[in-house]
Amino acid sequence: MKLIKTAFRSLIGNGLKTWLNVFVLSISFVMIIIMQGILQGWSKQATEDAVRWEIADGQYWQEKYDPHDPFTLDSSTVQIPEVFATDIKNHLIEPILITQGTIYPDGRMQGVLLKGIQPNQQLLEIPTDSLNKVTDEIPVVMGAYMARQAKLKLNDVLTLRWRDSNGTFEAADIRIVGIFKTTVPAIDVGTLWLPLDRLQAMTLNEGCANILIKSPEKEVVSVSGWDFKSTEKLTEATLLMVKTKSIGTSVFYVIFLLLAMLAIFDTQTLSIFRRQKEIGTMIALGMTRKQVVRHFTMEGSLYAILALAFGTVWGAPLFYFMVERGITFPVEAADFGIPMGDTMYAVISPGLVIGTVLFIFIVTAVVSYLPAKKIAKMNPTEAIRGKAL
Amino acid sequence: MKTIVDVKNLTKNFPVGTGFFTALKDVSLQFAEGEFAGLVGPSGSGKTTLLNIIGSLDVPSDGEVVVLQRSVGKLTPKEAAKLRKEELGFIFQSYNLLPVYTVFENVEFPLLLLNMTAEERKERVMETLKWVGLTDKVKSRPAQLSGGECQRVAIARAMVKRPSLVLADEPTANLDSKNSHNILQTMLKLNEELKTSFVFATHDEKVISYLKRIIRLEDGKVVADELIAEPSK
Numbered sequence: 001m002k003l004i005k006t007a008f009r010s011l012i013g014n015g016l017k018t019w020l021n022v023f024v025l026s027i028s029f030v031m032i033i034i035m036q037g038i039l040q041g042w043s044k045q046a047t048e049d050a051v052r053w054e055i056a057d058g059q060y061w062q063e064k065y066d067p068h069d070p071f072t073l074d075s076s077t078v079q080i081p082e083v084f085a086t087d088i089k090n091h092l093i094e095p096i097l098i099t100q101g102t103i104y105p106d107g108r109m110q111g112v113l114l115k116g117i118q119p120n121q122q123l124l125e126i127p128t129d130s131l132n133k134v135t136d137e138i139p140v141v142m143g144a145y146m147a148r149q150a151k152l153k154l155n156d157v158l159t160l161r162w163r164d165s166n167g168t169f170e171a172a173d174i175r176i177v178g179i180f181k182t183t184v185p186a187i188d189v190g191t192l193w194l195p196l197d198r199l200q201a202m203t204l205n206e207g208c209a210n211i212l213i214k215s216p217e218k219e220v221v222s223v224s225g226w227d228f229k230s231t232e233k234l235t236e237a238t239l240l241m242v243k244t245k246s247i248g249t250s251v252f253y254v255i256f257l258l259l260a261m262l263a264i265f266d267t268q269t270l271s272i273f274r275r276q277k278e279i280g281t282m283i284a285l286g287m288t289r290k291q292v293v294r295h296f297t298m299e300g301s302l303y304a305i306l307a308l309a310f311g312t313v314w315g316a317p318l319f320y321f322m323v324e325r326g327i328t329f330p331v332e333a334a335d336f337g338i339p340m341g342d343t344m345y346a347v348i349s350p351g352l353v354i355g356t357v358l359f360i361f362i363v364t365a366v367v368s369y370l371p372a373k374k375i376a377k378m379n380p381t382e383a384i385r386g387k388a389l
Numbered sequence: 390m391k392t393i394v395d396v397k398n399l400t401k402n403f404p405v406g407t408g409f410f411t412a413l414k415d416v417s418l419q420f421a422e423g424e425f426a427g428l429v430g431p432s433g434s435g436k437t438t439l440l441n442i443i444g445s446l447d448v449p450s451d452g453e454v455v456v457l458q459r460s461v462g463k464l465t466p467k468e469a470a471k472l473r474k475e476e477l478g479f480i481f482q483s484y485n486l487l488p489v490y491t492v493f494e495n496v497e498f499p500l501l502l503l504n505m506t507a508e509e510r511k512e513r514v515m516e517t518l519k520w521v522g523l524t525d526k527v528k529s530r531p532a533q534l535s536g537g538e539c540q541r542v543a544i545a546r547a548m549v550k551r552p553s554l555v556l557a558d559e560p561t562a563n564l565d566s567k568n569s570h571n572i573l574q575t576m577l578k579l580n581e582e583l584k585t586s587f588v589f590a591t592h593d594e595k596v597i598s599y600l601k602r603i604i605r606l607e608d609g610k611v612v613a614d615e616l617i618a619e620p621s622k
Contacts, residue, residue: 005501006498010487278488283473285498286471286473286474286475287474288470291470380446380447381437381447384481
């Protein structure tokens with residue numbers, strides 16, 4: 001306690017220099033918490049959105065299906081296992097049939113993925129009920145990004161060309177009966193959603209699908225020729241991508257932290273050089289050299305406590321804003337390639353705050369201790385005269 | 390009279406280049422309780438070195454120095470710090486006040502090391518500042534004080550823990566004549582009223598005129614030891 005008290009007095013007595021260091025360090029505190037908070041928020045949102053829009057409670061993939069290889073689409077189009085027939089009727093399993101096609105918006109040619117889904121499905125947030133609309137053309141729904149890219153709007157009619165299971169080209173008009181906004185690019189970019197039975201009929205693939213989406217109420221069962229992919233497995237890549245982006249982002253706060261640490265290191269080094277008499281006097285008054293080292297280390301470490309207090313004062317309203325209002329990015333979600341909302345909300349967990357505080361405390365203590373080590377080698381009689389270094 | 394410092398055949402060498410310089414040669418002395426004594430001699434005579442060894446800030450190269458029944462050369466750094474913390478007070482030529490602390494905090498510092506309660510500390514500090522006449526400067530910082538006032542703060546800091554022995558190294562060297570006399574009168578008063586022993590290292594005639602015992606050093610040796618008055622009882 002006495003150590004903290006004497007160190008605190010010395011620190012406060014240093015005046016403006018102390019407050020400048022405290023301010024810079026408080027920026028590091030706030031920056032780390034906000035940036036990590038945004039990334040945690042992004043990670044949470046990406047996972048939740050992917051689950052709501054794309055994954056549900058996991059998916060069965062036909063064993064040959066590879067989402068990154070369009071050549072597997074044909075070979076992975078197989079009959080839906082009989083074991084799921086009742087579940088499909090009860091919407092506990094939603095089959096998705098995937099094939100390739102070409103659309104001709106305004107005479108331009110654009111490759112698309114055609115995905116067939118039951119219009120009355122209840123597992124994903126995609127507004128597929130629009131697919132129940134009776135039209136002369138084939139009804140389709142698409143994401144807002146896709147619509148904007150292809151310059152399409154609701155009720156537009158355009159030509160779709162595809163190949164059936166025999167490899168024969170077919171073409172028909174489609175009508176856009178719904179445009180939805182989503183943060184999940186896999187649902188939106190280059191994708192048209194059609195009624196499952198229509199797509200099965202169009203491609204001569206009656207009763208076929210490539211993937212089966214599972215409801216949380218349905219137990220995982222082992223089915224020959226189908227691999228079950230859990231939610232964790234399916235969001236793994238997204239989370240990895242967020243993590244990769246977080247490494248790039250961390251460069252900013254590492255720079256801030258380095259600046260703060262450099263300022264503290266410089267201040268400590270200069271302080272020990274200039275305050276030799278003080279050090280000698282402390283020893284003469286009854287402190288051991290180890291105690292003086294601890295005093296100076298504590299003095300440096302107290303920057304972190306002051307920065308925490310100061311950072312809380314100006315950072316708390318910012319944290320509140322980031323958590324409640326979020327930050328709006330000018331980048332389109334799909335341009336980023338991973339689920340990302342227009343507005344990103346920070347998730348500031350107690351773990352993040354405690355972790356950041358501990359991390360900065362440890363780094364500050366180490367940076368304060370390094371110059372203070374010199375004191376242990378000082379001759380007190382020389383230090384009293386200011387000639388020990 | 391109880392002996393509080395016993396210096397026996399003390400020699401102190403300092404390494405210089407490949408050899409060494411002998412600052413004290415076979416010095417033997419005793420200081421009794423309540424002394425107001427001075428180590429007098431020119432620069433380089435070994436006054437400060439002797440004072441530092443008595444103050445357990447340095448150790449003998451040879452011989453023995455026993456301070457309050459503790460042999461300085463045999464103390465661990467922790468024991469030496471304890472001796473200084475509990476029994477010794479220091480007054481330096483350039484005051485050596487902690488610049489960022491107020492007068493009150495400077496005087497309070499040794500009591501913080503003794504783990505006294507805040508109430509006890511306050512009482513002790515104010516009483517000590519009263520002795521040196523600085524109760525109106527408690528919130529001032531050293532930079533706001535005159536040299537004489539700084540030295541009085543240093544005296545208060547040395548006296549606040551009621552040490553058995555105060556070691557003063559050239560305490561008047563940076564003071565004018567009037568302030569020097571004020572300081573010396575204050576210390577003499579404390580010596581007489583509190584029976585605290587004072588040992589000075591000085592070559593200032595003003596200080597010498599107040600001493601009750603003068604020990605003259607030359608080239609690291611005691612050349613004269615003159616008792617002018619009996620120590621305070």
